[in-house]
Amino acid sequence: MHLASGxxxxxxxxxxxxxxxxxxxxTIAMFAHMFEWTFGSKGAVAVRSTAQxxxxxxxxxAAETKGAKRVTVTVAGAGGGTTTLTRTxxxxxxxxxxTSGRGADEVDGPGAAGNSQRxxxxxxxxxxxxxxxxxxxxxxxxTRGLSVSRWPWGNMYEFSCAFAFAMTAAYLVLxxxxxxxxxxxxxxxxxxxxxxxxxxxxxxxxxEQLVPALHSPWLAIHxxxxxxxxxxxxxxxxxxxxxxxxxAFDKRIAAGLTTGPLGTxxxxxxxxxAASTFDKLSYRINALVFPLWTFTIIAGAIWAEAAWGKYWxxxxxxxWSFITWVAYACYLHxxxxxxxxxRKAAYLALAAFACxxxxxxxxxxxxxxxxxxxxx
Amino acid sequence: xxxxTTEAELPLAPDDAAAERLSxxxxxxEGPTGIGMFGWARWMWRQLTSMRxxxxxxxxxxxxxxxxxxxxxxQNGQGQLKVEAWKAQxxxxxxxxxxxxxxxxxxxxWFSAIYILLFVSLAGCIVPRTWQFVGVLRAQPPAxxxxxxxxxxxxxxxTEADADAVNAAAHRxxxxxxxxxxxxGGAVAAEKGYLREVGNLLxxxxxxxxxxxxxxxxxxxxxxxxxxxxxEGYSNTITQLDDFNGTRFYGSDDLDPFFLKLDxxxxxxxxxxxxxGAARQFTANVEYAKGEDTSRLTKGTIEVNHPLExxxxxxxxxxxxxxxxxxxxxxKGEVVYHGATPFLPQDSNLxxxxxxxxxxxxxxxxxxTQMGFSGFFxxxxxxxxxxxxxxxxFPGDAAPELVLNAFAGDLGTDSGLPQNIYQLxxxxxxxxxxxxxxxxxxxxxxxxxxxxxxYGSVTFDGYKQWASFxxxxxxxxxxxxxxAVLAIxxxxxxxxxxxxxxxxxxxxxxGGGTQVELAGLARSESAKIAEELAxxxxxxxxxxxxxxxxxxxxxxxxxGPAADDPAPEAAAASDTxxxxxxxxxxxxxx
Ligand code: HEM
Numbered sequence: 027m028h029l030a031s032g033x034x035x036x037x038x039x040x041x042x043x044x045x046x047x048x049x050x051x052x053t054i055a056m057f058a059h060m061f062e063w064t065f066g067s068k069g070a071v072a073v074r075s076t077a078q079x080x081x082x083x084x085x086x087x088a089a090e091t092k093g094a095k096r097v098t099v100t101v102a103g104a105g106g107g108t109t110t111l112t113r114t115x116x117x118x119x120x121x122x123x124x125t126s127g128r129g130a131d132e133v134d135g136p137g138a139a140g141n142s143q144r145x146x147x148x149x150x151x152x153x154x155x156x157x158x159x160x161x162x163x164x165x166x167x168x169t170r171g172l173s174v175s176r177w178p179w180g181n182m183y184e185f186s187c188a189f190a191f192a193m194t195a196a197y198l199v200l201x202x203x204x205x206x207x208x209x210x211x212x213x214x215x216x217x218x219x220x221x222x223x224x225x226x227x228x229x230x231x232x233x234e235q236l237v238p239a240l241h242s243p244w245l246a247i248h249x250x251x252x253x254x255x256x257x258x259x260x261x262x263x264x265x266x267x268x269x270x271x272x273x274a275f276d277k278r279i280a281a282g283l284t285t286g287p288l289g290t291x292x293x294x295x296x297x298x299x300a301a302s303t304f305d306k307l308s309y310r311i312n313a314l315v316f317p318l319w320t321f322t323i324i325a326g327a328i329w330a331e332a333a334w335g336k337y338w339x340x341x342x343x344x345x346w347s348f349i350t351w352v353a354y355a356c357y358l359h360x361x362x363x364x365x366x367x368x369r370k371a372a373y374l375a376l377a378a379f380a381c382x383x384x385x386x387x388x389x390x391x392x393x394x395x396x397x398x399x400x401x402x
Numbered sequence: 403x404x405x406x407t408t409e410a411e412l413p414l415a416p417d418d419a420a421a422e423r424l425s426x427x428x429x430x431x432e433g434p435t436g437i438g439m440f441g442w443a444r445w446m447w448r449q450l451t452s453m454r455x456x457x458x459x460x461x462x463x464x465x466x467x468x469x470x471x472x473x474x475x476x477q478n479g480q481g482q483l484k485v486e487a488w489k490a491q492x493x494x495x496x497x498x499x500x501x502x503x504x505x506x507x508x509x510x511x512w513f514s515a516i517y518i519l520l521f522v523s524l525a526g527c528i529v530p531r532t533w534q535f536v537g538v539l540r541a542q543p544p545a546x547x548x549x550x551x552x553x554x555x556x557x558x559x560x561t562e563a564d565a566d567a568v569n570a571a572a573h574r575x576x577x578x579x580x581x582x583x584x585x586x587g588g589a590v591a592a593e594k595g596y597l598r599e600v601g602n603l604l605x606x607x608x609x610x611x612x613x614x615x616x617x618x619x620x621x622x623x624x625x626x627x628x629x630x631x632x633x634e635g636y637s638n639t640i641t642q643l644d645d646f647n648g649t650r651f652y653g654s655d656d657l658d659p660f661f662l663k664l665d666x667x668x669x670x671x672x673x674x675x676x677x678x679g680a681a682r683q684f685t686a687n688v689e690y691a692k693g694e695d696t697s698r699l700t701k702g703t704i705e706v707n708h709p710l711e712x713x714x715x716x717x718x719x720x721x722x723x724x725x726x727x728x729x730x731x732x733x734k735g736e737v738v739y740h741g742a743t744p745f746l747p748q749d750s751n752l753x754x755x756x757x758x759x760x761x762x763x764x765x766x767x768x769x770x771t772q773m774g775f776s777g778f779f780x781x782x783x784x785x786x787x788x789x790x791x792x793x794x795x796f797p798g799d800a801a802p803e804l805v806l807n808a809f810a811g812d813l814g815t816d817s818g819l820p821q822n823i824y825q826l827x828x829x830x831x832x833x834x835x836x837x838x839x840x841x842x843x844x845x846x847x848x849x850x851x852x853x854x855x856x857y858g859s860v861t862f863d864g865y866k867q868w869a870s871f872x873x874x875x876x877x878x879x880x881x882x883x884x885x886a887v888l889a890i891x892x893x894x895x896x897x898x899x900x901x902x903x904x905x906x907x908x909x910x911x912x913g914g915g916t917q918v919e920l921a922g923l924a925r926s927e928s929a930k931i932a933e934e935l936a937x938x939x940x941x942x943x944x945x946x947x948x949x950x951x952x953x954x955x956x957x958x959x960x961x962g963p964a965a966d967d968p969a970p971e972a973a974a975a976s977d978t979x980x981x982x983x984x985x986x987x988x989x990x991x992x
Contacts, residue, residue: 033675096948097939099920101932102554113936231677242707317893324886333707335625335718335874337882338616340508345471352464358897359457366457381464389471 037173044166045187045226051159052219058152059212065145066297152211153201159215160194163222167191179249182390186225188250190218192257209298213264224387244329251322255315256386262311263379266372269304273369276301305368308375309361316354323347346385353378450519451526459520466516470507473499477508521613528606535599543582546589546905546921553905553921555932557939561908561946565916568908571945572920575938576904589907598925601895608888615882622651623876628662631725631742632866635663635689637696638715638873652875658713661696663689667722667867671798679751679797686719686869704871714875721870723747723754726779726804727863732764733856744868745779746824753794754779757826761815772813774826775860777806783844804845804862808834808853900924902931904938908946918946 101109167187171178178184197214200207274287275295286295298304326347331337338344357374360366449455474484485505489496503510550556561568565588572590576583581592626643628636636642638661640654648654670683684706689699692713702710709716723745730739738760745756758775782796783803792805812830834841836854843851845862852859902924909917920939924931 095940095943097557097559097936097943099555099557099932099936099939109932111932111936113933113940244707313897317890317897320886320893321890324883324890327886328883329707331879332709333718335709335716335720335872336876337879340470340475340477342471345467349464349467349471352460352467356457356460356464359453359460362453 034173037169041166041170041173044162044169045222048159048162048166049219049222049226051155051162052215052222055152055155055159056212056215056219058148058155059215062145062149062152063212063294065142065148066293149208149211152215153208156194156211156215157198160191160198163187163191163194177246177249179245179253181229181231183225183229183231185249185253185386186221186229188253189256189260190221190225192254193221193260194218196257196261206299210261210264213268214261217260217264242329242332244325244332248322248325248329251318251325255319255322256382258311258315259319259379259382262308262315262375265304265308265311266375266379268298269301269308270369270372271295272298272301272304305372308372312354312357312375312378316358319351319354323351342389343385346381346389350378350381350385353381447526450523453527456520456523456527459516459523462516463520466507466513469504470513473504473507475508476506517613521610524606524609528603532603535603538599539596542584542586543591543593543903545584545587545591546907550905550907550919550921553923555922555924555935556920557935558917558919559939559943559946560911560949561916561918561943562949563908563916563946565908565910568916568918568942568946569906572906572908572938572942575941576906579938581904588909589905591903591905593901593903595899595901597895598899598901601892601897601899603892605889605892605896608885608892611885611888612882613885615878615880615885618878618881619876621649622878623874624648624652624656625875626657626873627720627870628873629721629744629868629870630662630664631744631868632664632666633742635661637661643873656875658715658875659693660712660715661691661699662712662717662871663699664869665689665701667869669722669798669867671796673796673798681797684719684722684869686722686871688717704869709874714877716874716876718872718874719869720872721747723752723868724779724781724799724802724865725868726756726865728758728775728804729861729863730758730760730763730773730775730858731861732858734764735858736764738763738858742866742868744824749794750797751794752781752797753792754781756824759813759815759823759826761813763810771810772815773857774809774813774828774831775806776809776826777804779804779865799865802847802865804865806843806845806851806860808841808857808860810834810857900930902934904931904935906938906942915949916946918942 096112096114098110098112101111167178167184170184170187179188193214197207197210200210271287271290272295275290275292278286279292285292323344326344327337330339330341330344353374357371357378360371360374474488476485489500492499499505503512507513547553550558569585569588569590573583573585576590576592579594581594582596583590583592624647626638626646628642628644630636638657638659640646640657643657646654646657648656665687667687668683668685669681672678672680672682686704688702688704688710690702690710690712691697691699704710704717704719706719709718711717725742725744727742728739729737732738739758743756743758745754747754755776755778757777760773760775763771763773778792780792780794780801780803781798782794782800784790784793784795787793809826809828809831811832814827814830834854834857841854843860845851845860847862847864850859850861902922904920904922907919909919911917920935920942922931922935
């Protein structure tokens with residue numbers, strides 16, 4: 027009898043424990059973010075964050091210096107308002123200060139903490155906890171791979187763990203590069219917990235070697251890019267939802283109402299970035315990911331050619347990847363076509379993400395095709 | 403949203419035509435123009451090639467692809483069987499589905515119609531865009547619009563420097579920033595990011611290459627199947643293949659000549675845990691020769707992700723199983739059958755069924771007889787079949803057993819009709835009995851079964867493995883691949899390169915001094931045109947320093963919409979009071 031094993035049970039067990047610990051830490055981070063949002067609700071009317079007014083003061087000071095070169099650019103906003111951007115180069119020092127001022131309808135909120143110190147502290151704790159959770163999470167993925175000496179994405183449990191990690195890591199990288207994205211903390215941690223929760227309960231399978239169809243370098247290429255695309259599409263989806271929410275909020279305020287959509291408190295929406303910021307963010311992510319998603323599908327086709335002899339067979343997984351691709355192409359076309367900007371394009375983005383979700387959960391669980399591996 | 407403008411949204415004054423059309427996207431036409439058939443035809447063609455219709459067709463394409471993922475399809479692997487099974491289960495709707503071509507979605511009339519229309523639309527869109535783009539490349543960047551304040555991004559200041567010198571400096575700086583720049587009529591016009599349009603055209607054109615690759619493959623490819631037991635070989639001809647599916651330009655005469663022999667097959671399976679029985683490795687060791695000459699063989703291996711390429715064909719490993727070696731001896735003690743007989747797997751633990759047909763058994767009592775055996779091969783047999791029947795517990799050969807029933811009579815092979823070699827036609831056969839029960843034997847390797855009624859004996863000598871292969875000739879792959887690679891490159895250009903125009907105009911003011919104006923227009927959503935314009939302006943101030951009195955001239959109260967912004971508005975606002983820096987209606991949406 028031929029046997030194949032090569033699983034290190036201790037490492038596999040450690041991996042599970044690390045993933046569970048990460049979930050616990052993420053949960054605490056989620057509560058910390060909730061505190062941040064609650065504490066921050068007091069007195070957080072649309073005011074500039076302190077950091078922003080600080081740099082404005084700097085510019086003004088710099089502008090006083092004689093010989094400073096300074097230019098203010100006026101930018102026409104989509105809503106008819108204008109925005110200005112001032113760039114000041116300090117003479118002799120080569121330093122430049124760039125400040126943007128924006129039209130009243132385009133002001134980004136100050137973030138979840140508002141101007142409450144307590145809330146800011148809670149937010150900082152939440153971010154630290156998210157970092158800790160991500161480290162444990164990464165440990166869980168690495169030990170899972172080490173326990174079987176292969177790339178740790180051979181089944182849906184493993185995809186989901188990696189995918190949740192990709193999302194959290196992308197968020198933390200944005201934070202680390204000083205982007206104003208702490209407001210993303212709560213949705214990202216929630217989405218991560220949801221993904222890990224489904225992974226550990228519904229999708230769990232033991233750490234094992236792979237079926238022969240997965241013995242291929244394309245596993246690393248095709249599946250990694252697919253996971254990355256998934257994480258990014260998810261982030262763009264969150265931004266799209268927030269855009270729709272904030273846009274609805276703006277309209278309601280303009281109509282004289284005092285709450286956000288679905289009766290949500292206005293103070294939450296006030297603290298979030300401007301609708302145009304969300305809109306731009308979701309477009310940028312989707313546009314960035316689209317070529318990579320195209321590559322993922324092509325890599326999959328090349329792999330299919332090697333494994334099954336035909337690069338395209340309209341297997342359900344292939345079909346839904348194609349549908350998702352066309353749906354995102356629709357969205358990009360819509361953005362480029364007059365009259366389709368804003369909410370209409372956002373609905374297309376939501377539909378495209380729904381295709382992606384169905385391709386991931388729906389096709390793997392409910393539809394049988396060649397893309398079925400060990401367990402699920 | 404700042405600086406997100408397309409030409410379609412900007413109600414530009416005629417003299418601002420220069421600022422128009424940063425993209426060569428087709429302009430939406432309103433209604434039929436002209437008269438009669440020709441007018442209508444032209445209108446319809448315009449519609450078909452409009453972005454809106456492209457959008458609708460794309461949307462339809464994704465919708466139309468859905469049913470094929472939920473209903474079994476003929477063209478999928480083993481599709482035929484699945485479709486038949488599905489039809490048997492849904493007898494009422496099956497005929498309707500068949501009519502609607504729902505078992506063949508991706509080659510159905512309606513699906514084809516959508517993508518053909520889409521590609522016609524695409525061609526109608528690309529060809530004019532390409533010409534137009536060539537025209538753009540040959541012309542100079544469009545001259546500065548008269549009124550620069552109407553552009554989405556704008557900056558201005560006063561300087562004491564000479565107007566011509568400032569224009570020349572701006573020309574030089576824009577050149578340094580790798581803009582295509584043109585200085586004429588007292589203004590600089592510059593443009594950059596042509597790669598965006600190149601990328602966009604390349605992307606859309608490469609979709610045709612992809613389609614071409616697909617089309618060629620479906621017209622000129624062929625696949626054959628061959629099952630071989632360890633030790634067997636075959637020549638790649640229509641007579642020796644088990645089955646063959648050709649296409650218009652690749653028939654049975656076009657088969658690539660080669661010889662292939664299966665030396666040995668290795669299979670490994672998971673033996674514990676919750677994935678027990680899952681396959682872990684399949685390797686076929688083969689020898690092969692290209693062409694007709696089989697005297698010199700080359701060794702090779704075929705694995706699941708590693709097909710073997712021989713000539714213009716690729717050989718894929720697609721299945722495997724066991725072939726028990728069986729010897730049948732007749733009543734006189736003559737060996738009438740000996741060989742490894744492939745049994746076909748029925749489940750994931752490789753419970754396999756198969757038959758042995760002995761068409762020339764000889765005669766028992768002077769009468770000519772044929773014999774047939776049917777049964778199971780179990781790589782890991784349970785101790786008892788009670789309750790379960792003959793079912794294997796594990797796909798590896800841990801406890802192999804052969805279970806056989808014996809029949810005598812007429813196999814029906816003499817009728818001349820082709821017969822399935824894996825099935826026994828028992829219509830004219832009688833099952834042998836023993837003690838009033840159907841005769842049956844469970845044999846371990848090496849064991850023999852003495853048949854009842856003096857029919858001789860059957861020996862289970864041992865077993866080999868077999869592997870089945872798909873021999874596939876598919877041209878057009880490289881075209882499709884090239885199309886795919888170009889598509890990605892094109893996309894990267896199209897989505898990451900920003901196409902933008904910048905104009906600089908320095909004019910001497912009647913009262914002395916020079917007015918410097920900069921304006922920019924970008925055709926994409928994530929353009930950093932404002933930042934770029936600011937950088938350029940700051941650099942330009944080396945040659946055109948802002949007048950000292952300018953700071954004093956500024957009135958913070960004039961800041962308008964950005965009233966809470968302590969940074970001053972464009973200085974130009976005070977110089978040209980008749981015109982607001984940016985008209986509020988410029989970007990009105992919808
Ligand atoms: C075969 C299906 C098609 C696919 C998958 C596709 C895909 C895309 C994608 C992903 C973009 C985004 C690039 C960007 O935003 O700049 C794009 C842009 C564009 N597409 Fe298509 N397209 C298809 C068919 C068409 C057709 C039929 C037309 C013409 C009617 C067309 C005209 C355009 C134009 C003009 C742009 C550029 C818009 C701009 O200037 O930004 N496409 N296409």
